[in-house]
Amino acid sequence: MSPSIRFDQVSVSVNEKSILSGINFSLFPGEKAVLCGKSGSGKSSVLKTLMGLLPVTQGLVYFEEIALSPLSVKHVRSCAAYIGQEPIMGADNVQDALLLPFQFKIHRQHRPTEKQIVDVLQRLQLPADILKQQSSRISGGEKQRIALARGLLLGKTLYLLDEVTSALDTESKQAVFDVFSDPGLTVLSVAHDLDWQERCDIIFELDAGRLTEGRRHGNT
Amino acid sequence: METLDIATPQMALLYGLCLVPGLLLWLIGLQLSRDIGLSILRMTIQLALVGIYLKTLFNLNNPWLNGLWILVMLIVADLSILRRAGLKARYFALATFSAVAASVLFSTIYLVILVIQPTHFYDARYVVPLAGMILGNCLQGNVIALERFYSAVRKNENEYATYLMLGATRWEAVKPYFKEAIKAAINPTIASMTTMGLVSLPGMMTGQILGGSEPWLAVKYQIAIMVCIFTSTTIAGIINLKLSLNIAFNNFDVFREEVITKTS
Numbered sequence: 136m137s138p139s140i141r142f143d144q145v146s147v148s149v150n151e152k153s154i155l156s157g158i159n160f161s162l163f164p165g166e167k168a169v170l171c172g173k174s175g176s177g178k179s180s181v182l183k184t185l186m187g188l189l190p191v192t193q194g195l196v197y198f199e200e201i202a203l204s205p206l207s208v209k210h211v212r213s214c215a216a217y218i219g220q221e222p223i224m225g226a227d228n229v230q231d232a233l234l235l236p237f238q239f240k241i242h243r244q245h246r247p248t249e250k251q252i253v254d255v256l257q258r259l260q261l262p263a264d265i266l267k268q269q270s271s272r273i274s275g276g277e278k279q280r281i282a283l284a285r286g287l288l289l290g291k292t293l294y295l296l297d298e299v300t301s302a303l304d305t306e307s308k309q310a311v312f313d314v315f316s317d318p319g320l321t322v323l324s325v326a327h328d329l330d331w332q333e334r335c336d337i338i339f340e341l342d343a344g345r346l347t348e349g350r351r352h353g354n355t
Numbered sequence: 356m357e358t359l360d361i362a363t364p365q366m367a368l369l370y371g372l373c374l375v376p377g378l379l380l381w382l383i384g385l386q387l388s389r390d391i392g393l394s395i396l397r398m399t400i401q402l403a404l405v406g407i408y409l410k411t412l413f414n415l416n417n418p419w420l421n422g423l424w425i426l427v428m429l430i431v432a433d434l435s436i437l438r439r440a441g442l443k444a445r446y447f448a449l450a451t452f453s454a455v456a457a458s459v460l461f462s463t464i465y466l467v468i469l470v471i472q473p474t475h476f477y478d479a480r481y482v483v484p485l486a487g488m489i490l491g492n493c494l495q496g497n498v499i500a501l502e503r504f505y506s507a508v509r510k511n512e513n514e515y516a517t518y519l520m521l522g523a524t525r526w527e528a529v530k531p532y533f534k535e536a537i538k539a540a541i542n543p544t545i546a547s548m549t550t551m552g553l554v555s556l557p558g559m560m561t562g563q564i565l566g567g568s569e570p571w572l573a574v575k576y577q578i579a580i581m582v583c584i585f586t587s588t589t590i591a592g593i594i595n596l597k598l599s600l601n602i603a604f605n606n607f608d609v610f611r612e613e614v615i616t617k618t619s
Contacts, residue, residue, distance in 0.1 A: 150612075186516070186519075186520060187607040187608075187609070188516055188607070188609055189609075190605075190607075190609075205605075205606030205607055208607050208608075212519055212520050212522065213522055215520065216520065217516075217517070217520045219513070222517070223513055223514045223517040225514060225517060225518065225521075235521060236521035236522050236523075238527075239518075239521065239522045239523045239524070239527050240524070240527065241522040241524075242522050285521065289521070289522070
């Protein structure tokens with residue numbers, strides 16, 4: 136089986152400042168990985184690099200064994216969902232926010248049914264009436280789960296999560312864990328949350344833009 | 356009906372009027388006499404030079420010379436738009452020039468050839484001032500369009516990235532900012548058309564009336580110029596922003612910070 140994501144000696148610089156340096160790692164389909172390290176160590180930059188949002192100055196990033204390029208980045212973006220600490224809703228009310236991607240040409244023909252929407256909301260412990268609420272009125276944790284619901288409705292298989300459990304209560308966190316127990320979903324995350332780290336297959340340690348350690352859960 | 360000339364002593368009397376605001380400003384403690392003096396001097400010299408140039412241009416009435424004058428105006432406008440919008444000319448000069456030139460020339464040619472129909476289409480008396488007025492307003496609109504658009508793209512960096520990650524193309528992701536920028540660019544012209552004649556008498560119309568034209572003729576010219584300003588501002592704004600998208604973003608659809616001259 137070939138890796139879903141592979142970083143091969145990847146270095147990233149922004150305005151001549153080194154952000155990532157010689158990063159090497161692989162992540163196979165269905166694996167869940169977490170990036171740990173101090174603030175500013177480059178954890179979020181790894182996610183942004185994979186999304187093609189930061190310039191790779193050296194090395195290559197592979198997604199499904201295809202090197203990241205202006206052409207292939209569109210495929211990465213169509214397969215990956217990025218969910219940050221405070222996801223952008225992009226619409227005034229929650230229903231419009233949830234259906235936002237289906238306005239874009241690529242997804243226009245795949246608008247979900249009402250049943251599919253309700254099912255996804257239930258999986259994420261969200262009440263159906265949240266759809267009627269104003270996006271600005273819902274909590275950070277609810278926004279994260281709406282963003283996650285958007286990814287699930289789009290059938291995304293790769294999830295790039297940046298501190299996604301930070302605003303969740305125990306019950307909601309469990310719902311998110313349950314969603315990601317699906318072996319069809321690959322996860323590359325950034326998290327300080329020990330519960331989250333515990334549930335991931337691989338833990339990568341970053342320090343000042345360098346990958347200092349990568350260990351499978353349970354190994355030392 | 357001829358316009359009355361203003362003789363030199365009367366011009367001196369006119370400059371003397373500036374002593375009134377000058378005195379008032381001095382009384383309230385505003386030390387602006389140097390700035391005011393300098394601005395009046397600059398205005399006098401610049402307009403005198405334009406007067407000499409236009410007189411020559413009108414006398415010769417050569418299509419190539421008229422064209423060259425319009426070309427110079429377009430180049431100056433191009434650089435001015437980019438400087439005021441905070442974008443580097445070495446990246447955007449050609450795109451902005453193409454957009455502004457295409458729209459201003461289209462509107463001017465349409466107005467002169469199809470609407471006014473002078474004996475010679477290149478008649479400097481019509482082409483030069485009309486192109487100048489259309490260009491001046493088009494310039495304002497393009498500054499607003501570019502400045503608003505790129506400020507919005509930079510301010511909403513995360514939102515833009517979210518749209519891309521949700522499957523939007525570059526165009527789909529920037530479309531909300533694009534629409535807002537174009538709206539802001541044409542709003543002043545729309546507002547001006549809405550209140551025209553009620554709030555103030557437009558400059559061109561006043562000039563024509565003072566120049567001896569019948570009010571009805573001045574009204575028709577004012578309507579013609581406003582329609583052309585609206586047309587060229589809209590066309591130039593849309594083409595300019597569209598062309599700039601290929602320059603301001605890299606192949607990964609990420610905004611290139613190096614294309615801007617200022618940070619906000």
